[in-house]
Amino acid sequence: MITAPEQTLDAAPDAKLPRQPGQYKKNGMPWYWIWQLLGWLLVGAFNTYPSVLNQPADTGKFLLIYSWSSVTGLWLTHRWRRHLQASGWLDHRRSLPWLKLTLGVVVLAVAQVILVAAVFYALRPANSFHNWQWLPMALAGWTFIFGMWTVLYTSVHARRRFVQAELDKLRLEISIKDAELRALQAQVNPHFFFNSLNSIRALIYQDTELAAQAVEQLADMMRYSLQTGQNKTVHLAQEMEAVRNYLAIEKIRFEDRLLFAEDVPDALQHLAIPPMTVQTLVENAVKYGVETSAGSCEIRIGAQLLGNRLQLTVANQGSLVRRHGSTQLGLNNVSKRLGLLFGAQASATITENGGWVYATLTLPLEPA
Numbered sequence: 001m002i003t004a005p006e007q008t009l010d011a012a013p014d015a016k017l018p019r020q021p022g023q024y025k026k027n028g029m030p031w032y033w034i035w036q037l038l039g040w041l042l043v044g045a046f047n048t049y050p051s052v053l054n055q056p057a058d059t060g061k062f063l064l065i066y067s068w069s070s071v072t073g074l075w076l077t078h079r080w081r082r083h084l085q086a087s088g089w090l091d092h093r094r095s096l097p098w099l100k101l102t103l104g105v106v107v108l109a110v111a112q113v114i115l116v117a118a119v120f121y122a123l124r125p126a127n128s129f130h131n132w133q134w135l136p137m138a139l140a141g142w143t144f145i146f147g148m149w150t151v152l153y154t155s156v157h158a159r160r161r162f163v164q165a166e167l168d169k170l171r172l173e174i175s176i177k178d179a180e181l182r183a184l185q186a187q188v189n190p191h192f193f194f195n196s197l198n199s200i201r202a203l204i205y206q207d208t209e210l211a212a213q214a215v216e217q218l219a220d221m222m223r224y225s226l227q228t229g230q231n232k233t234v235h236l237a238q239e240m241e242a243v244r245n246y247l248a249i250e251k252i253r254f255e256d257r258l259l260f261a262e263d264v265p266d267a268l269q270h271l272a273i274p275p276m277t278v279q280t281l282v283e284n285a286v287k288y289g290v291e292t293s294a295g296s297c298e299i300r301i302g303a304q305l306l307g308n309r310l311q312l313t314v315a316n317q318g319s320l321v322r323r324h325g326s327t328q329l330g331l332n333n334v335s336k337r338l339g340l341l342f343g344a345q346a347s348a349t350i351t352e353n354g355g356w357v358y359a360t361l362t363l364p365l366e367p368a
Helices: 031-053 057-089 097-125 133-204 208-228 236-257 277-290 329-343
Strands: 256-262 297-306 309-317 348-351 356-364
Touching: 031 057, 031 329, 057 097, 097 133, 133 236, 133 297, 208 236, 236 256, 236 277, 236 297, 236 329, 277 309, 277 329, 277 356, 329 348, 329 356
Parallel strands: 256 297
Antiparallel strands: 297 309, 309 356, 348 356
């Protein structure tokens, strides 16, 4: 099995996914209305219970009074919610306008006291207060209730804004990564077609039969590129077939100078890898190994499992010396694509050891 020490190329970091927001509806009914109805029913029950306990004879009147208070409370808070949405008070980036919110809560409490007092005095339950002594207590109680409602609503609204901002940020990151990935993929195709056409051009005036064979193999490569161009991953078996076609073309050009061996177990052929990754590394091995070698040069391709990772290695005889005019476009392209697809779970390395140059990809196990 082909192994080598590691020298990691830079890869794009993976994005962290935010938690998904809670489901907004239950059986088609917004959570807002569920909590509104439940909350105001509890407020009405809490107010009714002690009055009925002390004056059971006026149970009907108290039920009407506090049912009315729940209805008016629900209506007032709903109107308050609509005002908060229309005014934009909750959209302040730095801090909420607490003074305005406090004044609004006081206005709600005063309105509620007036609406409830009207029904209270109309029904006049026995032994009830018929003077103004109850007013401060009622006003304080309703101020507390509306204040708590406002705090809860603003907290939920702030949480939803935060989650939405995280989702928007994630969508932007995904769209940027997708655009980068497509741009990198677009760089790969002209690169290997250019190399292949150069090889075929050299054959046209020497051996038309071999040139025709090379054109057929190039057509297979183009078909593979077109079919997988929109895919993020392909089967390792598909990638290896494209590699064999490419090396067959280069074999015509370099003849006995190009030697090739592969060790890719059948059990790994179904695993997923980004398209044109092994192909790009093989092109690099041909360009900087075979082309620059005075004699024969061997290229070896190996695959193995390392725990829950797939390791792919392309090795060629030679030395890791950066030559004048080299942009390392192919290797950088592969590294960036791995980073965009798998983040920190994947890596690309290139090393030299004992007269061999090793380009190694390590990626998570994923069926294609």
